[in-house]
Amino acid sequence: MRLRDALDDHKRNRDHPTRFPGERRTTAGLFSGAAGRLVHVAPDGTVRDYGYPLSGLSGVADSRVALRLDDPPAELDWDAEGVRPAADDAAVVSFEAGEQSYHGATALVETTFETPVGGVTRFDLTVDTDAGAAHVTRVAFDDPSRASEAGAALLVGCTFAPEGRDARVGQLHHDDAVEVFHDRERDFLAGDAGLDVLGGGLPAAPEAVLSPEPHEADATSLGDRREEDHLGGDVVAAVPAVDGVATAATLLSEREDADREASLAALDDLFAVVDTADSLVDLAQSTDAAVSLPDGVARAAAAVDDLRVLSLLSAPTGMRIAGPDFDPHYVHSGGYGYTWFRDDAEVSGFLLGADGRFDLGIEEWHRRSARAYLDTQLPDGTWPHRVWPRNGALAPGWANARMEALEDVEYQADQTASVAAFLARFLAGLDDDDPMVDEVTAALDDALDGMVDSLADDGRPVACQNAWEDGVGRFAHTAARFLDAFSAIAALGPERFERAVEATDRAALLYDALDDLWVADRGVFAVSELGDGSLDARLDSATFALADAHRAYAAIGEIDETRRNRLVEHLDATIDGLYHDPADSDVEGLVRYEGDAWRQRGQGHEKIWTVSTAWGANAAGELAALLADEDDARADEFAARASDLLDLVGPEGPLTVAGGYQPEQFFDDGTADSATPLGWPHAIRLATTALLDDHDALASEQTERLRADD
Structure with a gap:
């Protein structure tokens, strides 16, 4: 423009x-x-x-x-x-x-x-x-x-x-x-x-x-x-x-x-x-954006829309823009036409998981993503703030402290963890003789060094920028992404990755350290620890990342009953507290965090975000799966919550516009705003569709077994 x-x-x-x-x-x-x-x-x-x-x-x-x-x-x-x-x-x-x-x-x-x-x-x-x-x-x-x-x-x-x-x-x-x-x-x-x-x-x-x-x-x-x-x-x-x-x-x-x-x-x-x-x-x-799903998949229409959007937002390199750049002069935003390694790697991970469930035939997508991450990794094992998706060159940004001469907190450590988690899961699916094995292994080795360099003595990441790029602290979201990455690396085992035991130890230390963020009187994990050591107890949808991180940890360690109960309390309080149903409006869903004033345009209330609503659905689904693995009766309750939230961003939901698109935000009067379509909520929606499809299949199998026993 x-x-x-x-x-x-x-x-x-x-x-x-x-x-x-x-x-x-x-x-x-x-x-x-x-x-x-x-x-x-x-x-x-x-x-x-x-x-x-x-x-x-x-x-x-x-x-x-x-x-x-x-x-x-x-x-x-x-x-x-x-x-x-x-x-x-x-x-x-x-x-x-x-x-x-x-x-x-x-x-x-x-x-x-x-x-x-x-x-x-x-x-x-x-x-x-x-x-x-x-x-x-x-x-x-x-x-x-x-x-x-x-x-x-x-x-x-x-x-x-x-x-x-x-x-x-x-x-x-x-x-x-x-x-x-x-x-x-x-x-x-x-x-x-x-x-x-x-x-x-x-x-x-x-x-x-x-x-x-x-x-x-x-x-x-x-x-x-x-x-x-x-x-x-x-x-x-x-x-x-x-x-x-x-x-x-x-x-x-x-x-x-x-x-x-x-x-x-x-x-x-x-x-x-x-x-x-x-x-x-x-x-x-015959184009790349033409997608399909196997027969019998619940919510298949939404999944097709998600794959189409993610294809449209992709460069030939495989890297994606966050969304169409609607504000090219950066007057009211920081721009959307770049690749952030946070949401891009999260998208890649969600696609990998959904492909495993639905057999989507998008292996080449995963390989392109892995290649792009290998080509953009910095010498210290981390990844920069954002790059141009067409060639991986460094793009304008404000969180590149790891590339600058002075030590600074203006760095988003969660981005490196998200890439590392994807690369670990991608590596787990490669045959031993695949030509990418050695390269991915070397990149993971360097990424682990970069992550360890971002840890404090207590096992949690040091102060850095948050997921929303509007604050600095020791965030629960950053810790969750590190727990997920350490767990994914540890799950490879020493036979596939020499430092898997070290990753297991890091994950265990971080798991224990998360107790330091528990706010008992509110029943939630704090969004962050501030510079003076106090806890920021506001509700923030970024803390939904704790759910899938704990499920990843459950594959290599034990989730004790106290932690399961705290996760239940946290998700209950966060979903209920962020839920917003404006009067005289068709829209409803979750706001980003308490006190979010961005792009209100005089509305006077936090706006509803599709990312937050879809993330809430995914977190509820991940917790349902975690509870089901422990035969916890609360699993069905959270699966139902996940389904209800997913319906809000579904094809017929109030937060979906023409083409099945997910805009980033909505005003209370129902007006869509900001980047449309935004890739991240589409990937979360696809992953949650696969998650609930898996839950429904397991529930059906259990029912059939009970009938057979009778």
Whole structure:
């Protein structure tokens, strides 16, 4: 998003009660993606690229789509909103917000519209080609003869921003395509039946940018300044409808990867492949984002949505952005278009566990993740704050103390523990002769050194930043992630990992040290120990990490009855205390932590978070499994709590929006906010689906055994 666009949005939304001005929101609309290109399709049909962190290419900064009628029907209401005259008495009709959905288990976006010449079905799909990632838009009229009589064409206005530029951009006009370029990036717009270029344009002039009123994009030629039609990123063109169908495509490429002729040829080949709706569906089913689950899986629809989202957010390296970067100027957030090793490794671990339960066939996903972590590990065995997912290079951040000269607490130790836990479980599933065994073993050895270096004498991690990146202390969440990692490493055994016994000892010491965080009068584990030694007893959803960490420890050590009871008390109190059901609203769920004031926009109450709600469901499910292993009757109670919370983020739940997406947050009035979709809650939801599926299967087996005994 260019600064001009951000300022324009600020003018439009500066007084809005739930919109943060200057952002490019994705809380409505659906994404399609491939090969690092991530394209958002809004309900009104406009598209925009969000894939820069994944591919390094900026592509479409903004777009406008409309229907051009060269012979408009006589009954057309010229005074209607969204209808305006064009040259030669033609009409331009804007698309109103349509009904959107994914086609089956693919990332093919289907949108239906009503127009003055009948219904329209539009398909949008992003695909990989030999010359780069392309996005194809196919519009089909329900009544082709009526569309033909009206001279219907798809009117497309794209603002390209190669390398993020909004000036010093050039154009080349080819037979059926326009090329927009700056230096290394080439962006193309093409039509399958020709491209009638109607105009171009330059970015808004300074007087328009500085005006207190929003400015409208100009879709006309520059007239006497005709040479400047070739010196900006704006392209306005018509794609004629042939037999009731109009197809347009954009392609992003780099000079180093494809020359001009190859890019134009790739577009021609793409149009030949998608000449029918069925062929477009077939192409969609062959992409990485097309996912499926075995028959009979409970909550399968949610799991398919989760896998699709996680695929869309992934770079070819396997690393993922946290979510689409809706706040590119970092006015109201710290950015989302990076890979954090915390949530990325948690996602990887959740996928590994779900694959083990459902046999998803995503082994290559796990291997790519492991390779990415091997390639980004620092010399001291830890991992940095965040990196660019497209190449693993260090990204801007504020928690890289382990890379800086001075010792500091501005470091997130839990991230290294999360990666180590995944690598240990990944290693456990490799055959002895797998070529990755030695590399993963060496990385784990270094990671264990890095983790030990972050421990205090009592066995718990030293002071560092928390999971939410807004505080410093000795956090229960950090300790939980260390307990999980030590336990996962210990479970490998000395025959697979020489230092497994050392990891077992570290886990046992940490297990005992967690008693220091118990707050008896509130019945919870403290969120952290502060610098003065006092305990912060607020409720925090990050402490849900204690549940799966203890279940991991149970595989190598004993969970005593006192600790089980404390975990039960803690989860009861935390779930109940963070639960928020606003009056006169459809949304309900868990807030992030007590006193969370972030992005309230004057609401005056903590906002509901999908991460926290899904995490609560997962923690309840993990505790249910732990209790079931001990034949504790409370297991079914927590399985039921997990199911209830999971329903809130399920396909029909109040915290799920179109496409099965999980936004990061919700206002009390039900308005979705922040990064959408956010990868972390999708992975937690998938893992919890697998967890409850396993619990249900075990319960069914027990019932059958009891019946057999009777």
